Amino acid sequence: MVLAQLGGSISRALQQMSNATVIDEKVLNECLNEITRALLQADVQFKLVRDMQTNIKKIVNLEDLAAGHNKRKIIQQAVFNELCKMLDAGKPSFTPKKGKPSVVMFVGLQGSGKTTTCTKYAYYHQKKGWKPALVCADTFRAGAFDQLKQNATKAKIPFYGSYMESDPVKIAVDGVERFKKENCDLIIVDTSGRHKQEAALFEEMRQVSEATKPDLVIFVMDSSIGQAAFDQAQAFKQSVAVGAVIVTKMDGHAKGGGALSAVAATKSPVIFIGTGEHMDEFEVFDVKPFVSRLLGMGDWSGFMDKIHEVVPMDQQPELLQKLSEGNFTLRIMYEQFQNILKMGPISQVFSMLPGFSAELMPKGREKESQAKIKRYMTMMDSMTNEELDSSNPKIMNESRIMRIARGSGRQVREVMEMLEEYKRLAKIWSKMKGLKFPKKGDMSALSRNMNAQQMGGMGGLQSLMKQMGSAKDMMGMFGGGN
Template identity: 55%
Template sequence: MVLADIGIRISNALKKMTNSTVINNEVIDEMLKEISNALVTADVSLKMVIELTNNLKKALDLDSMASGHNKRMIIRKAVFEELCKLLDPKIQPYKPVRGKVNIVVFVGLQGNGKTTTVSKYAYYYKRKGWRPVLLCVDTFRAGAFDQLMQNAAAAKVHFYGNRTERDPVRLAKEGIERLKADPEMFDLIIVDTSGRHKQEGDLFEEMKQIVKAINPNQIVLVMDGSMGQMAYDQAKAFKEAVKVGAVIVTKMDGHAKGGGALSAVAATQSPIIFLGTGERLENLEEFEAAPFVSKLLGLGDWKGLIDILKTSTANDERSKNLNKRIQAGKYSLRDLYDQFETILNMGPISQLMDKLPGIGQISQAKGEESNKKFKNYIVIMDSMTDEELDVPKIINQSRIARIARGSGRSIKEVNEVLMQHKTFEKIVCSGITNKFKSGYGNIGASQRMAKLIPQNVLQQVGGLSGINNIMKQMGGNLKDMF
């Protein structure tokens, strides 16, 4: 049973309580029993489960609830808050600072996914406008140099290392000195250190010497989420050896023990900053207790969704130009091309859908299928002339056949692209523009959000009316984010 299934069990327990005709102590006890069983299944320690249950019993004293209060809402809120407390040590980790060179050292046992995570971390910050560089000081594992260099190339970030130097401390010190020499070139130096198969003196001594030599701003511990409660001892040992300031938990894409690992790490007062949810560079998600619990219970992760949308469209000159054209009642295939690229820049479709309430996770295969379709559409539009992209109405049957041959796609797919354009054009240049006189740049948040969400996703949440309902449920808090 994977972690998502645990969330479904807890969510079902809450729904059962909500649907009860009468809310009494028996109903609450049954709900708490189901939640406790789900957490134990997720490998959360029995001590923590008992503590959570006792806290909920105190908070859910029906006799102390004033008459007229919405007991169901109070109960749901209390469960949500206690689950957040279970995962949140309330400690703020270091965040890279603009205008200076930030040094972040990664540590962890071999096999926990450290080198892959280092690359994802660099890719994450590169997309946010940072200038990261990967520094390899792992001289213990054969192939570490080549793996990190290949990962850096895939992430399109700079790499520094030395095949011949066998002293990791000297390598780290010399590497930092060279990379810091030109602060205009790099502002985030990410150091990948050696790992071992187990916690041992050599590993900890090497870490201490490297940390002393380069004095990093942050030390990040990478841990395997499948180890469950055993994560507590590992996190504690690393924190005692070096000043670990944050933790990234990997392999969170298919393990029921993930809940145990997260709660165990939190119990060591270690702030979790990211979760590794797959092998791709994009599969690194920011961790915050409240959005995580919300997504776990099927309520969606709105903060994560908004971050994806804002990152994909921030400082995009094309978006500004699109606003102007739509205000003038114009929407071309070139505009559709730009929007498809924006969608692809958000990462896998499955990652986007996973953050929407009421949809849940879709398989990676389906996500890849959707991404592939968008890429095929872009290939088709690459085979069009400038005139066709700017004036779609001139595309007749003979042009469609030529475009299909030139792109290596079928006539049916070319027609799909043209149909997609007509659908988008109708939305952005008719009803919405007429209703909101000042144009796309000033229409409501729900309309802006609907434009950015892929059509197959939009349909599953009930279209524009579904987005409006979601906005109401959020109390309008999303309005200022678009």
């Protein structure tokens, strides 16, 4: 992900500054120049970057700082705050409520990924307990209804559209009425796009909006347009009441930083970013956690939310108990691999951990990493209960290894490789021993504790991450390390 490269560049600049024996004006300027270069390469507007540099210098007046102040920490916090300010629209968007019907209308230019994004948005809310439905009011693009129908069927989401009706307003009204009767609480209307901003597009959007009275209008925008995002977002806002923005294709364009900052400047909150073609390559955009992850500081709340999604409530106390005991068996490794596969793209999950960066997981290696996990699980399927539940690696003698290789259709060296990974992860897991977890295994409380530690100074978490092993060492297991 190109934004990961931006985050990596900024993190390196801050790290180089941290390594300096004395942090003086020269070191600060070198650090800020490096950050400026990285932001400009990501196509962030020159004025925004210049203002950010000026503001940081005002905040970090090295001459005025007393000897006892932690200059590195003050500079890091200033960079964090200024990046947040740059990407923050300053106001939240409308949030749909479960059980109460909400109509959400999607608008955008043709080719921005609007139809795919509609389905991703529906799928995201379906997983959270909403009852979404999709309405295809795009009668301009040939194949639009077929695409929406195919996406919706795959995601098991009800849909409505017509091959015969050419009036998008009638289709939108009929679809919304139908799904309201069916008690759907999130009705998503996909509208026509054009290759460029033109009067016919805006007039059609206005008519559909007047007829369906949406609770929220979402503008979908391709990240590759960079700074042109500002003018585009403004034009759409002047035609319909755009209340939020989703930026797509953030996985392959250097201009992503420009798109995010330009849209924020229109005071339209970015609510999601699309990071790939797949249904789960779709992230909530929340400024502080996003910037935190960009700088390699992690996002414990997001990570714990992911765990909440995949680990059933009744199993959470048991998982925390195992963590605190520090005993790591092959069965625990198997269960955690299952959880990782359910959590979505590996780089996205790992970037939520302090000290990790999505940059450590090159995009092309995600599939390779997931295939490796599945291979390991296949080998473990050929193990006995005794082997899976033992925390003694010496139990795995030559004859057992050969039997597992035959049973799983893999080579002996692959089984040996999997056992080496088990030993390494067991070593990392053992560092968790004695960690104080909330009573009754409350993961929500754990998330709050972790976040409080993170925001109140990274010392505790950084020492934990050092104990557990470096980010690259841990990512190496998933094909991301060097």
